[in-house]
Amino acid sequence: xxxxxxxxxxxWFVTGSQHLYGPKxxxxxxxxxxxxxxxxxASDKIPVRIVFKPVxxxxxxxxxxxxxxxxSPECIGLICWMHTFSPAKMWIAxxxxxxxxxxxxxxxxxRDLPWGEIDMDFMNLxxxxxxxxxxxxxxxxxxxxxxxxxxxxxxANVQEKIGLWTRAAAxxxxxxxxxxxxxxxxxxxxxxxxxxxVEAQIKLGVSVNGYGVGDLVKFVNEVSEGAIDGLVTExxxxxxxxxxxxxGGNKHESLRxxxxxxxxxxxxxxxxxxxxxxxxxxxxxxxxxLPGFAVQRLMADGYGFGGEGDWKTAxxxxxxxxxxxxxxxxxxxxxxxxxxxxxxxxxxxGAHMLEVCESIAQEKPRVEIHQLGIGGKAxxxxxxxxxxxxxxxxxxxxxxxxxxxLIVNEVEVVPLDAPMPKLPVASALWxxxxxLEIGAGAWILAGGAHHTSxxxxxxxxxxxxxxxxxxxxxxxxxxxxxxxxxxxELRWNDLYYHLSKGI
Numbered sequence: 001x002x003x004x005x006x007x008x009x010x011x012w013f014v015t016g017s018q019h020l021y022g023p024k025x026x027x028x029x030x031x032x033x034x035x036x037x038x039x040x041x042a043s044d045k046i047p048v049r050i051v052f053k054p055v056x057x058x059x060x061x062x063x064x065x066x067x068x069x070x071x072s073p074e075c076i077g078l079i080c081w082m083h084t085f086s087p088a089k090m091w092i093a094x095x096x097x098x099x100x101x102x103x104x105x106x107x108x109x110x111r112d113l114p115w116g117e118i119d120m121d122f123m124n125l126x127x128x129x130x131x132x133x134x135x136x137x138x139x140x141x142x143x144x145x146x147x148x149x150x151x152x153x154x155x156a157n158v159q160e161k162i163g164l165w166t167r168a169a170a171x172x173x174x175x176x177x178x179x180x181x182x183x184x185x186x187x188x189x190x191x192x193x194x195x196x197x198v199e200a201q202i203k204l205g206v207s208v209n210g211y212g213v214g215d216l217v218k219f220v221n222e223v224s225e226g227a228i229d230g231l232v233t234e235x236x237x238x239x240x241x242x243x244x245x246x247x248g249g250n251k252h253e254s255l256r257x258x259x260x261x262x263x264x265x266x267x268x269x270x271x272x273x274x275x276x277x278x279x280x281x282x283x284x285x286x287x288x289x290l291p292g293f294a295v296q297r298l299m300a301d302g303y304g305f306g307g308e309g310d311w312k313t314a315x316x317x318x319x320x321x322x323x324x325x326x327x328x329x330x331x332x333x334x335x336x337x338x339x340x341x342x343x344x345x346x347x348x349x350g351a352h353m354l355e356v357c358e359s360i361a362q363e364k365p366r367v368e369i370h371q372l373g374i375g376g377k378a379x380x381x382x383x384x385x386x387x388x389x390x391x392x393x394x395x396x397x398x399x400x401x402x403x404x405x406l407i408v409n410e411v412e413v414v415p416l417d418a419p420m421p422k423l424p425v426a427s428a429l430w431x432x433x434x435x436l437e438i439g440a441g442a443w444i445l446a447g448g449a450h451h452t453s454x455x456x457x458x459x460x461x462x463x464x465x466x467x468x469x470x471x472x473x474x475x476x477x478x479x480x481x482x483x484x485x486x487x488x489e490l491r492w493n494d495l496y497y498h499l500s501k502g503i
Contacts, residue, residue, distance in 0.1 A: 005047070005326055006047040006048045006166070006167070006170050006325045006326065007047070007048065008074065009048040009049065009075075009076045009166075009169075009170055009173070010049045010072070010074045010075045010076065011050055011075070011077050011078065011079055012051050012053045012065075012069055012075055012077075012078045013033065013040065013050055013051065013052050013078075013079045013081075014056060014078050014079065015029060015033040015053075015055045015056070015081050015082070015083050016055070016056055016080065016081070016082040016084075016086030016090075016091070016135060017029050017055050017082070017084045017085075017086055018057050018058075018084065018085065018086055018087060018090070019057055019058075020085075021124050021125070025121075025125050026057070029055050029083045029084060029125070030054070030055050032083060033055060033081070033083060034052050035109070036107075036109065036153045037050050037051070037052035038050075038052070039153065039154065040079070040153070040159065040162060043159045043163070045156065045159040045160045045162075045163040046159060046162055046166055047163060047166060047167060047170075047325065047326055048076070048169075048170065050079070051075075053065060055083075056086075057086075059089075059090040059092075059093060062090055062091055062093070062094035063093045063094040066094040066097050066098040067097060069099075070098065070100060076101075076169040076170055076172070077101045077102055077103065077165075078098075078100060078101075078103070079102070079103055079105050080102050080103070080104050080105065081105045081107060081128065081132070082127070082128055082131030082132045082134065082135045083108075083109070083125075083126075083127070084124065084125065084126075084127045084128075084131055085127045085130060085131040086131055086135060087134065088134045088135055088137055091138050092138065095138065095144060096142065100169075101169055101172060101468075101469040102146055103147045103148075103149060103162065103165045104132065104135065104139065104146055104147070104149070105149050105158075106128065106132045106136075106148060106149065106151075107149075107150075107152055107153045107158065108126050108128045108129070109126065110126060111152045136148070145469070145471060146468070147165050147465050147468065149161045149162055149165070161461075164458075164459065164462050165462075165465050167325075167458065167462050168323060168462045168463070168465035168466040169465075169469065170322055170323060170325070171319040171322050171323040171462070172466055172469040174275075174318065175204055175205055175206050175315060175319045175470070176206075177205065178205070178206045178207070178276060178304075178315055178318060178319070179206075179207045179209075179272065179273055179274045179275065179276075180206060180207065180208040180274065180275075180276040180277060180278070180304070180314050180315055181268070181269060181272060181276075181277045182208060182210040182277070182278045182311055183210075183211055183212075183213050183215075183216050183277065183278065183279050183283070184213055184278075184279065184280040184282065184309060185210060185280065185283065185309050186280065186309035186310075187280055187308035188282060192398060192449040192451075193306070193309055193311075193312070193313075193449070193451065195311070195398075195399035197311070199404075200312070200315075200404070203470070203472070204315075204404070204470055206315050208311045208315075213283050213285055213286055213287065214285070214286055215268070216264060216265065216268055216286075216287075217264075217285075217286035217287060219264040219265070219267045219268045220260055220261055220264030220265075220287070222264070222267075223260045223264050223267075227263055228256050228263065231259040232247075232255060232256060235255070235259065235367065239364065239365055239366065239383065240364055240365070240366045240367070241255070241366075242366065242367060242368045242369065244369065245367060245368070245381065251369050251379075254289065254369050254378065254379065254380075254381055255381055257289055257378070257381075258289065258291075258293045258380070258381040259294075261288075261291050262294035262298065265277070265291065265294055265295075265298060266298065269298075269303065275302070275303060275304060275318050276304030276305065276306075276314040276317065276318040277298075277314060278307070278308070278309045278311050278314050279291055279305075279307065279308075279309075280309045281308070281375040282375075284375055284376070284377055287377065288377060289380040290354065290377055291354075291380070292353075292354030292355060292380040292381060292382040293354075293367065293380070293383055295355040296355060296357060296358055296382065296426075297358070297383075299317065299332060299333065299355070299357035299358075299359070300357055300359050302318070302321050302322075304317035304318025304319070304321065304333075305317055305333045305355060305357075306451060307333060307335070307352060307355055308451075310449070310451045312397045312399070312449075313333060313396070313397065313449065313451045313453055315397070316395055316397050316453040317331060317332070317453045319466075320395065320453050320455050320457075320458060320463075323457075323458050323462055323466070324455060324457035324458045327458065328456075328457065329359075329392075329455065329456030330357060330360035330361075330455070330456060331357065331359060331360070331453065331455040331457055332356050332357030332359060332360050332453075332455075333352065333355055333357065333451065333452075333454075334350050334351075334356065334394065334428070334451070334452045334453070334454035335350060335351065335352045335450055335451050335452065336348050336350055336394075336440075337351045337352070337427075339436070340417070340429070345431065346431075346435065346437070347414065347429055347430065347431050347436070348411075348430050348431070348432060348436065348440075349427055349428075349429055350387075350427060350430060350454065351423075351428070352426075353372065353374070354380060354382045354425060356425070358383060358426075360387045360388070360428070360456055361383075361386075361387065361388075362385060362386050362387055362388035363385055363386065364385075365384065365385040365426070366383065366384050366385065367381060367382075367383050367384075368381070368382060368383075368384050369381050369382075370382070370424035382424070382425060382426075383426065384424065384425060384426055385426050386416060386426070386428065386429075387413055387426075387427070387428030388456070389413045389414055389415050390412070390413055390456055391410070391411075391412060391413075392410075392411050392413050392428075392430065392454060392455060392456040393409060393410045393411060393455060393458075393459075393460055393463075394408070394409045394411060394452035394453070394454050395407070395408045395452060395463055396408075396443075396449045396451070398447055398448065400447065400473070400497075402497060402498070402501070403472065403473055403497045404470075404473065405472065406463060406466075406467045406470075406472055406473065406474050407443065407447075407448040407475045407477070408460050408464075408474070408475070408476050409432055409433065409439055409442075409448070409476075409477040409478075410432075410433040410460055410476075410479070411430040411431060411432050411433060411439075412430060412433065413428055413429065413430045414429055414430060414431060415429070416429055428454070433477065433478050434478070434479045434481055438477075438481055438482070439477055441483055442475075442477045442481055442483060442486045443477060445486065445487065446475050446477075446486075460476055460478070473493055473497065475489065475490075475493075
């Protein structure tokens with residue numbers, strides 16, 4: 001379940017040319033392309049392996065390369081660059097068969113013109129200025145969504161954009177193979193957490209299946225006392241544990257029960273190959289307490305989670321954790337819970353009744369036990385902490401009936417105005433961009449859920465790239481958002497997605 005590195009993934013560096021210019025030019029194209037691919041592979045801004053592929057010069061070579069990419073489990077996408085002029089009709093069959101995303105790199109090997117030395121040999125070799133335009137046409141003619149990165153390949157900004165795109169590709173690859181387990185169904189009568197799971201598998205690849213809580217309870221009941229002893233010892237060494245939960249404390253059995261549930265959940269998920277899951281407080285038969293601390297720890301290990309049966313958020317939390325591999329900051333299930341509407345500045349208090357991931361904790365989490373008024377079970381264990389200040393975003397994947405929509409709101413996490421000693425859950429305080437009035441207003445107009453995937457690790461650009469790969473609607477709420485313009489975007493998008501079914 002580790003999501004600390006993406007180095008097991010490959011992005012293939014593919015250069016287009018043709019035989020028109022002779023073997024000497026093609027040999028130099030190969031050398032230059034190899035140098036760029038090697039520089040990208042060595043760049044600390046690009047988290048995946050960049051693999052040079054032989055220069056493609058004919059329709060057959062292009063089609064074969066695309067088929068090879070489709071069949072390679074390590075390949076998650078392509079970087080395409082036209083060093084010379086590569087006639088775009090050669091690319092049609094290959095691009096039509098390609099099932100992996102690609103980024104179009106618009107660059108050239110040399111940075112500067114060799115003013116005193118430039119001749120037609122140089123011009124024939126370095127034709128990306130118009131070669132890439134030819135390739136760009138066929139991408140647009142075929143209606144292929146892709147990212148275009150423009151600039152010299154040695155520039156930090158170019159490598160950063162390539163790196164962000166590869167993170168999106170890794171997330172898209174994850175979602176295409178993701179299995180989500182749902183213990184129980186949705187919270188009753190709730191609308192936004194529902195959705196078309198068949199359409200999600202068709203469009204996004206994610207497989208979502210439900211299981212009775214009794215199926216989980218069987219795994220929980222099979223956990224040995226020795227395994228519980230070991231996990232409790234680990235917990236007491238890693239966390240600040242309240243005295244009542246420590247060995248000899250009057251609530252120690254509750255900690256042991258939380259450990260038992262965690263071990264049972266892990267066994268179930270590992271056996272089924274699930275990397276994301278949901279629970280609901282309305283379906284707990286056979287469990288002693290609502291899984292809280294267990295869910296927090298599983299998320300910290302890379303699992304996606306959604307509360308009250310919210311499988312779309314569970315899938316996004318896992319996907320975004322993969323995108324964020326190796327970056328500073330965490331990703332968590334989250335909920336806009338309540339507001340601070342002071343005239344000096346409105347803020348959102350984000351939390352959930354239990355399940356917030358420790359990867360976003362500012363301080364060492366404290367393991368506590370408190371009464372929970374819903375679920376009808378024993379008081380659950382949970383870890384409590386606050387989220388460190390800094391830039392972050394909330395993302396919500398919703399089902400609009402005729403399409404999936406990904407809504408992103410950039411936020412700034414801020415320090416608490418005052419301590420909250422009586423709040424028994426993990427929490428974050430943030431200011432939505434551009435402010436609460438516009439940010440929340442746009443979110444509600446877009447139909448954004450109360451549950452989100454919250455991250456301090458990846459920027460919105462990664463999610464925009466991801467949405468293009470997935471072919472889903474993308475809406476960003478940030479410092480530039482104006483409600484009047486946002487309403488127009490919603491209307492235009494409704495029209496586009498209605499008409500696109502027939503295009």
